[in-house]
Amino acid sequence: MRVLDPQSLGIQDDTRTRGSIALVDCVSFYASCERVFEPALDGRPIIVLSNNDGCVVAASPEAKQIDPDIMGKPWFKIEAWSRMAGVVARSSNYELYGSLSARVMAIIGKHSAWQEVYSIDESFIGLTGEGFELIATGQRIRSEVMQSTGVPVRVAIGATKTLAKVAALGIKRTPEMNGVCDFSAYTPAQQSRILASIPVTDLWGVASRTGKKLAALGIFTAKDLRDADAARIRKRFSVVLARTVLELRGIPCIELEMQPPAQKEQLIFSRSFSRKLTKPDEMAQVTAMYAQRVGQRLRKQGSLAGMMQVWAATGWADEGTPPHSTSVTVRLPAPTDDPIELARAAAFILPKLFPKELPGVRYARLGVVLNDLRPAASTPMLDLFSADDRELGATLDGITQKLGRDAIGVGVGGLKTPPGWEMKRAMLSKRATTEWDELCEAAA
DNA sequence: TCTGGGGTCCTAGGACCC
DNA sequence: TCTGGGGTCCTAGGACCC
Numbered sequence: 001m002r003v004l005d006p007q008s009l010g011i012q013d014d015t016r017t018r019g020s021i022a023l024v025d026c027v028s029f030y031a032s033c034e035r036v037f038e039p040a041l042d043g044r045p046i047i048v049l050s051n052n053d054g055c056v057v058a059a060s061p062e063a064k065q066i067d068p069d070i071m072g073k074p075w076f077k078i079e080a081w082s083r084m085a086g087v088v089a090r091s092s093n094y095e096l097y098g099s100l101s102a103r104v105m106a107i108i109g110k111h112s113a114w115q116e117v118y119s120i121d122e123s124f125i126g127l128t129g130e131g132f133e134l135i136a137t138g139q140r141i142r143s144e145v146m147q148s149t150g151v152p153v154r155v156a157i158g159a160t161k162t163l164a165k166v167a168a169l170g171i172k173r174t175p176e177m178n179g180v181c182d183f184s185a186y187t188p189a190q191q192s193r194i195l196a197s198i199p200v201t202d203l204w205g206v207a208s209r210t211g212k213k214l215a216a217l218g219i220f221t222a223k224d225l226r227d228a229d230a231a232r233i234r235k236r237f238s239v240v241l242a243r244t245v246l247e248l249r250g251i252p253c254i255e256l257e258m259q260p261p262a263q264k265e266q267l268i269f270s271r272s273f274s275r276k277l278t279k280p281d282e283m284a285q286v287t288a289m290y291a292q293r294v295g296q297r298l299r300k301q302g303s304l305a306g307m308m309q310v311w312a313a314t315g316w317a318d319e320g321t322p323p324h325s326t327s328v329t330v331r332l333p334a335p336t337d338d339p340i341e342l343a344r345a346a347a348f349i350l351p352k353l354f355p356k357e358l359p360g361v362r363y364a365r366l367g368v369v370l371n372d373l374r375p376a377a378s379t380p381m382l383d384l385f386s387a388d389d390r391e392l393g394a395t396l397d398g399i400t401q402k403l404g405r406d407a408i409g410v411g412v413g414g415l416k417t418p419p420g421w422e423m424k425r426a427m428l429s430k431r432a433t434t435e436w437d438e439l440c441e442a443a444a
Numbered sequence: 445t446c447t448g449g450g451g452t453c454c455t456a457g458g459a460c461c462c
Numbered sequence: 463t464c465t466g467g468g469g470t471c472c473t474a475g476g477a478c479c480c
Binding site for chain 1: 473
């Protein structure tokens with residue numbers, strides 16, 4: 001995210017910064033998506049589980065009412081009572097969420113010349129107008145998105161992104177707002193009261209670590225932070241937190257990013273294992289498989305990678321032994337998206353990562369990271385020594401797309417997924433928007 | 445050959461977000 | 463307080479250059 005430096009903030013001559021910023025975010029997005037094609041779920045408590053049906057990553061308001069702390073809880077711990085309480089659980093269905101997100105974002109975008117799609121379920125847009133006009137626009141956006149997609153959204157408005165986020169907190173706390181709130185509509189005294197009621201760690205960009213340090217300085221609420229000395233905050237913390245201070249005062253420091261998220265700057269494929277791994281050959285196979293998967297993502301986005309990193313970590317306090325993690329990064333001989341080159345790099349890293357015979361360390365997770373990415377087209381083929389095998393990646397990707405991920409691969413990465421490794425998605429809904437076979441059937 | 449100052453590039457790690 | 467996977471930005475410090 002590109003950001004303005006507070007020092008350069010003296011004069012606002014960009015008309016955009018004089019308008020308002022609205023944060024449009026979906027209510028319990030994944031849970032709402034599950035409802036879109038299964039109306040019988042309306043009004044019922046729904047939760048959506050992470051990969052491997054591990055823990056709760058989304059919960060409908062009804063589910064949060066039953067257990068306000070349900071987010072993040074491991075499924076195996078809550079399965080029994082969930083079923084008894086009538087909570088409906090679903091495995092995450094990212095194909096469905098991705099396609100619904102695109103529709104929602106397109107509708108939101110029609111209401112403004114400036115839109116930043118911030119995440120799968122959140123978008124910032126620029127709005128002009130004031131007072132009741134803004135509220136009316138917000139309500140119009142809500143009803144249009146609901147009508148064309150079935151997904152409920154909130155519209156939170158403020159002079160800056162940070163204040164729009166504050167308005168979003170207000171909507172969540174106050175049902176009477178009916179899904180729309182404009183922070184600027186309050187008087188200065190009211191604004192101060194509202195900010196004084198918000199713990200500083202509820203703010204966008206302030207988490208528990210920073211919260212503890214702020215508490216030591218006597219800064220506990222959003223109002224305390226707004227009224228703190230920005231220069232001192234910058235010195236003691238960072239430019240990031242100093243920007244938050246100014247944003248709370250209504251001075252925009254965090255730009256609206258209009259460009260659609262271009263290519264990723266970094267790609268990661270990481271997974272926890274279903275059991276702890278201790279043997280070098282197991283680690284070698286995992287590394288090769290993950291390198292292959294991250295390579296597929298690389299080619300899909302049309303990039304070349306300049307660096308590869310492999311890291312591995314134990315659980316946090318794995319049976320008494322302290323948590324341990326290790327990581328090795330190498331620069332690739334030349335930027336590449338070639339599966340053989342990537343497999344070679346992974347194989348090169350491996351002995352450096354585990355120099356000895358994994359002395360009693362029980363690894364729980366491993367990740368392969370590609371860095372220093374650039375568009376494939378911009379890099380001329382200069383490496384005289386590389387064979388003419390540029391088509392290999394495309395060929396492999398074509399085969400895996402038709403026949404499945406395990407159909408073919410390079411080296412040990414080409415082995416079939418061993419039993420017990422497949423991702424668990426026991427409660428998967430239909431991919432109703434992206435697969436012909438899984439279309440919704442409407443009763444006549 | 446250890447003595448000043450300044451700059452850039454790279455990497456590791458912290459912190460945060462959804 | 464540690465529950466899963468995938469990201470971004472910023473800072474400090476080391477290597478290296480003139």
